[in-house]
Amino acid sequence: MTRIVRSTLGSKGQITVPKVVRERLRAVQGGQLEFVLDDDTVTLRAVTLADDPLQAWFGVAPLPEDQTVNTWIREMRDQEDEAARLAQSGQRIISLRPGEPIKL
Known part of the structure; x- marks a missing residue:
């Protein structure tokens, strides 16, 4: 069934997509x-x-058990903060990966 829905073109070339069209497209803000x-x-x-x-791959990697995205991000930022603190103190950063052998 064909249905005609109209919208007005604004001065900047913008339109408001009517609700019925957004719902049909499952379009979100x-x-x-x-x-x-x-x-x-x-x-x-x-x-x-x-x-x-590329977008299809976002969110595919599993997180460790009982970890949320927010806690994972917080841990990554904490590691970055620690690396920055060590760099400012003049200490040499050898390895930040747990379990990786340290090469001197």
């Missing part, structure tokens, strides 16, 4: 939309992970 130009037809569609192979 911050999501990308693309316009497909084909002769005299323009098709609007939501960009999905399948459209961007």
Whole structure:
């Protein structure tokens, strides 16, 4: 069934995508939309992970058991802070990876 929905073009070339269209596309705030130009037809569609192979890989790596993304980020930042503190103190950083043999 064909349904026509209208929107007004603003002075900066922007439009508000009507709610019924956003729902049909499953578009969310911050999501990308693309316009497909084909002769005299323009098709609007939501960009999905399948459209961007790099985006499809985000979030795939598993975290260690019982660890959240926030705790993982906090631990990474703590390691960076420690490395910066050691560098400022003039100490030589040999290795920051647990379990890796230290080479002098």
